Amino acid sequence: MDWLHEIFKRSPEIALFLSLSLGYLIGKIKFGKFQLGGVAGSLLVACVVSQFGVQIDSGVKSVLFALFIYAVGYESGPDFFNSLGRQSVREILLAVIMAATGLATVVIMAKLAGLDKGLAAGVAAGGLTQSAIIGTAGDAIGKLGLAADETQRLQANVAIGYAVTYVFGSFGAIIVCVNILPWLMKRSIRDDAIKAEAQMQAGSVRVLGEGQQEAAPDLIGRLYRISAGKGHAVAQLESALGEPPVTIERIKRGDQFIEVTPQVVLEDDDIVLVVGRRAGVVASAALLGKEVYGIDGMEVTLLRRDAVITSKALIGRTVDQIRVATAGGVRHGVYVLGLRRMGKPLPLAPEVVIQAGDTATLYGGEHDVRRVASAFGEVVVTSSKTDFVFLGAGLVVGLLVGLLSVKLGGIPLTLGAGGGALLSGLVFGWWRARRQTFGAMPPGAVQILKDLGLAGFVAVVGLQSGLQAVSTIREHGLTLFLVGVVVTLVPMIITLLIARYVLRYDNAAILAGALSGSRSANPAFGEVLDKAGNAIPTVPFAITYALANVLLTLLGPLIVALA
Known part of the structure; x- marks a missing residue:
């Protein structure tokens, strides 16, 4: 050999x-x-x-x-600090x-x-x-x-x-x-x-696994041919439809597409695309007309974005207080799909109090989502790339902490490089969970660092x-x-x-x-x-x-x- x-x-x-x-x-x-x-x-x-x-x-x-060891700390940081509570x-x-x-x-x-x-x-x-x-x-x-x-x-x-x-x-x-x-x-x-x-408790947040999706999603879009709603302006109809709110996203009149504004008056046989929560969209048929299918040009691509809440106008207020205080024109066409705190889902209950660093998932037209996201705070841009500035800084801090040593009865006690990197990973992982606009390290990257x-x-x-x-x-x-x-x-x-x-x-x-x-x-x-x-x-x-x-x-x- x-x-x-x-x-x-x-x-x-x-x-x-x-x-x-x-x-x-x-x-x-x-x-x-x-x-x-x-x-x-x-x-x-x-x-x-x-x-x-x-x-x-x-x-x-x-x-x-x-x-x-840094990757272990980074991954465990949010759960570790969240667990340090009375509950x-x-x-x-x-x-x-x-x-x-x-x-x-x-x-x-x-x-x-x-x-x-x-x-x-x-x-x-x-x-x-x-x-x-x-x-x-x-x-x-x-x-x-x-x-x-x-x-x-x-x-x-x-x-x-x-x-x-x-x-x-x-x-x-x-x-x-x-x-x-x-x-x-x-x-x-x-x-x-x-x-x-x-x-x-009923109504707890359901988290879907990878590759799963709702068979009957909460947010839907449907096409209606106007009959009952003729002669009414878009704003009037949206207001009359009440809660849960729905929005008219597109209008087709004959072969022409009409720009959607609150003042546009709908005419007989107009085709409208209505988007909103399922209960509101289904109920809107009575005020609009008959549902239709397969109308060319009525497809609308909606955007889904996460926004970190940093606005002082929102922090410390309940979901219901924010909804009541937000003008209809501001939130028009945008729906909040969910809330997360330190990576964990929160129920969209009226009494939930918003904290700094909470993340809201917004859904709607691209322009509307960007407008509302700016009012919430900062948009989280997902990326498959690792922020090596953040990773390198965390390792440097951890290794420096590992150099520290104290003596107890003549015996040197030290965290060492491993313990220092672990604690640094915990802090940097927690910090990243609170401010998700920087320091990205995708789950796949964390896993390969841990395994390898x-x-x-x-x-x-x-x-x-x-x-x-x-x-x-x-x-x-x-x-x-x-x-x-x-x-x-x-x-x-x-x-x-x-x-x-x-x-x-x-x-x-x-x-x-x-x-x-x-x-x-x-x-x-x-x-x-x-x-x-x-x-x-x-x-x-x-x-x-x-x-x-x-x-x-x-x-x-x-x-x-x-x-």
Whole structure:
């Protein structure tokens, strides 16, 4: 195999991309309902490839991890800060309890089993299935001022501990959430999910998935041949049609198209295009005439735009107050399809109070939409391109924060590059959600940074430490596995008991979602959703998952300091 060694020596990046490709291929293989996953698969393949002798620069590892952890923060930022409220106290406490019990369990078991700082952090990363700990712990180890070979040994042990404990870390979370939790609560996840769905308030916002559309949309356009409405001006008819409002967008008289103005008087046999909400458009037939179809030239292209609300005249007022105070001529021809706050849909209820940074989705003619959007604030222009000014600035700020260090009892505590980039990503992601006219990073770009950053980082770790892995597993393999079992189960069971008997969770589906999120356990959450049969567990999962991505990731430096 000398030829492989020569290839990897001349082009070590081949080893990196080979590890990613084969790792994700292996990660797709199903063992029952369990999959190893691309990250763990990449680590496994990288350890094998490293046996042929691969030298890869550590700077590659640092860059990949910084991109990954910043993207995690950027994506989680809005949910993270939104969750810090009175309405989510239980979820916040749940995530804190999970992180605290996880830290205590790891430190205690590391001391009992005689694990070094690297293996302890690796057990935490695998047993708690928080891969980002590999980076934050490795970065903290690099700040200890140890000899280069000792630093590399401990950093390699982080990956080894992760590899040995990750499989049961995923499997154990499924056991607790899907089996132990319903047994403890004496109710099934499915029954409680149905119960919670039935109790949801009517009129809640329905979010369509990708590729979905309403079979009977709320906003429609229809053509009418004027008979009953002849002799009336456009403004008179629109006013007479009342609520919900409709607008006449186009008029055809014979072979001629008439410019639509409020003063235009409709004549017998005129064809008009009426646009508005379904109830108003259907009701307008009685005042206009017979509905007709397929009239050439009556097609109108309407525009859909998002506008960030920055106008002081709107902020702090309810939807109903804004509607009453807005002149009919200002809002004529434009319809508000929805409201979002920090990326989350809001009901278009009269009592909803508008806040700075809320986003309104406007629909209507291009000229009308632009006119109304300017009164709201700033138009959001969607783009598939990433704002690298914003991305670069966020990474610079995060890496600078990571350089800061404080000593506690002589032990240096630092967020490191990973923790700093994570916190910066949270703030910049939150800022972007409030001001969507700059700092764009499309979901696809965020996902590729997360996937490539983490899997690439882990693969580099495997390539650098694979030779050492074999001897370490021989020495500590069974011990590491058993410690990992304890680290997986004990924090989850303690958190489950506190959630049930102290925080008073009484719905199995909601608790299962919150518990899986507090452990950032995606496989467990997938099983919970499968059992629930609806989206009820998603909301508590989103809150605790956003918090867990921060809290569990920050365990890396703490374990290095305390283990």
